[in-house]
Amino acid sequence: MDISNLLVSKDISIRQGIDTLDKIGKKIIVVVQDKKLLGVVTDGDIRRWILKNGDVSMSIDKIMNKSPKYVLIKDKDNAENLLKQYKIEAIPIVNDKNEVIDIVFWNDIYQKEFSYFKTSNIPVVIMAGGKGTRLQPYTKFIPKMLLPIGDIPIIERIIDRFLCFNFNNFHITINYKKDIIKAYFSKEVSYNISFTEEDKPLGTAGSLFLLKNTLKDTFFVTNCDILVDANYSDILKFHKKCKNKITVVTALKNYVIPYGVFNLNDDGSIKSLDEKPNYEFLVNTGMYILEPEILEYLDGDSYCNMTEIIYKSLSGNDKVGIYPVTDGAWLDMGEFESMKNMIDKLDI
Numbered sequence: 078m079d080i081s082n083l084l085v086s087k088d089i090s091i092r093q094g095i096d097t098l099d100k101i102g103k104k105i106i107v108v109v110q111d112k113k114l115l116g117v118v119t120d121g122d123i124r125r126w127i128l129k130n131g132d133v134s135m136s137i138d139k140i141m142n143k144s145p146k147y148v149l150i151k152d153k154d155n156a157e158n159l160l161k162q163y164k165i166e167a168i169p170i171v172n173d174k175n176e177v178i179d180i181v182f183w184n185d186i187y188q189k190e191f192s193y194f195k196t197s198n199i200p201v202v203i204m205a206g207g208k209g210t211r212l213q214p215y216t217k218f219i220p221k222m223l224l225p226i227g228d229i230p231i232i233e234r235i236i237d238r239f240l241c242f243n244f245n246n247f248h249i250t251i252n253y254k255k256d257i258i259k260a261y262f263s264k265e266v267s268y269n270i271s272f273t274e275e276d277k278p279l280g281t282a283g284s285l286f287l288l289k290n291t292l293k294d295t296f297f298v299t300n301c302d303i304l305v306d307a308n309y310s311d312i313l314k315f316h317k318k319c320k321n322k323i324t325v326v327t328a329l330k331n332y333v334i335p336y337g338v339f340n341l342n343d344d345g346s347i348k349s350l351d352e353k354p355n356y357e358f359l360v361n362t363g364m365y366i367l368e369p370e371i372l373e374y375l376d377g378d379s380y381c382n383m384t385e386i387i388y389k390s391l392s393g394n395d396k397v398g399i400y401p402v403t404d405g406a407w408l409d410m411g412e413f414e415s416m417k418n419m420i421d422k423l424d425i
Contacts, residue, residue, distance in 0.1 A: 080180050084109045087116075087138040091126065092331065092355070094137045099405025102306070105167045105180070106139050112176040114169055116141035116330060120403065121311075127329060127401045133357060147171050148181070156181040166191050166308075190241045194312040197245040199313065200292055204393055205301040206252035206275045206284055214419060220254040221302040223261055224410070230261075231410055234304055236268065239297075242309045245269055248291070249301075250284035252277070276378075281363075283381040289372050298383070300363035304408040312400050316366040322395035323387060326364040328407035332356050359399060362407045371395070 082101050085094065087108050097106050098120060108115045118141045126133070126140045147169045150158045156168050160183050170179035183191045194304035205222040206346070222232040236247060245268045251258050259272055273287045281300065295316070297309070305326055316324040338351045365383060374389040375381060390397050 080107075080177070083107055083180060084112070085137065086110070087136065087141070089137050090134050091123065091131070091140060092133040092357075095123060095133065095403050096283060098123070099403050102405075103167070103182070104308075107169050107177055107180065108137060109177055110125050114145070114147060114171050114175050114177050116143045117145040117167075117169065118142070119166075120307075120406075124401050125401065127359070128399070131378075133329075134355070145169065148174070150178060153179075153181070157186050160186070164191075164193070183216065190310070191308065192242050192419065193314045194310050194337060196243045196310055196313065198297040199244055199294070200246045200248055201239050201244050202285065202292070202296060202298045203232065203247060203301050204281055204284065204286065204298065205232065206250050206278060207281075207301075220251075220258055222249075222258065226410065231304075232301055232418050235299060235301065238304060238306075239309060240268060244297070244309065247271070248288060249274060249304045250279075250287070252279075278380060279378060280380045280382040282383040282386050283374055283375065283379060285367075286375040286378050286381075289375070292369050292372065295366060295368055296367045298367060299335060302410045303363045304406070305362055305364050306406040307400075307402045314365060315400050316398070319398050320396060321366070321398040322368045323390055323397045324366040325387070325397070325399050326362045327359040327399045327401050328362050329401055329402050330404050332358065359401055362402070363409075370413055 082097070083103060083106055085097060085108055087104050098104070104120045106118050108118060116138070118137055122140045122142065131140070146159055146163055146165060148171070150170055150172050153170055159168055160166070160181070166183045168181050169177050170181060172178050203222070205220065207221065207362065221327060223230045226234060235289055237413065239247070246387060247268060247270045249258070249270065250273045255272070255274055262270060273284060275284050275287070283300070295313070307326070312326060332355070334354050334356070336353065338354050339347050340349045340351065342348045371386060371390060374386055374393070387397055
């Protein structure tokens, strides 16, 4: 592959590094000077910086690993062993001048994603009971989860992403046009799938009450209209390491104000002017990891959104954390414009 798009200068900002990661769709960029290896930056380095509330306008060398693992071209056959030994997803290949000439990726060798855990016993709950009113008139005839992104329904794309990390146990909560959904899945599949039927709309969390006797251990929850390009095994690892009761997968959204913004002194005079400033916000993607005791906050089979559960957990002093991903790693099809964006991003 052409690695030129993965090579960046140490003078770029962290924000520019995030943009580069989003454009290339890889989890690593290599920092070079005159093609010589200076360091690497992974999505994990960016995630740790975001969690420290770090300023993404700072130089990328602030977060780069200055002593990365690498392989000399003459030892390239050893790259596979190093990926295994150090549990890393990519490793640069350099020549005798320390110039980066290639990068070896885990999934290029093993044709599968890097996984930290045995995940087949971790349940995945897909919330698909809603009417998808923002996508009418399509959803008047087809349930939202079966709307095609390209030629593949969004629900299959969601499941396929989990299958990449060996998740195998899926629960789908359904209500609107549930017979069509069950008919679609009457075909033979390679994973375990069950359906939980709502008698009435229960929101983005209420139907978890119906699974209370099933969900006895850590489990994923995801909306049926989003895709997150991240290592789901790593999200699980992060959740366990932090001992969270809930981990919310968030996306770093960058907004540019297309005007000059004034800052004022106490007397109302102008203190400064920021021309077209950038602001970053961490927004909810609609994917979560929960511990089963969180289900105790559900009051029967009544309407409840996930935000209510988060509020209750925070009020109960439960540890609630976030796992940030870049904006480009989150694809949403909840509305027509975002649905078109998803198709464009997946290049289909």
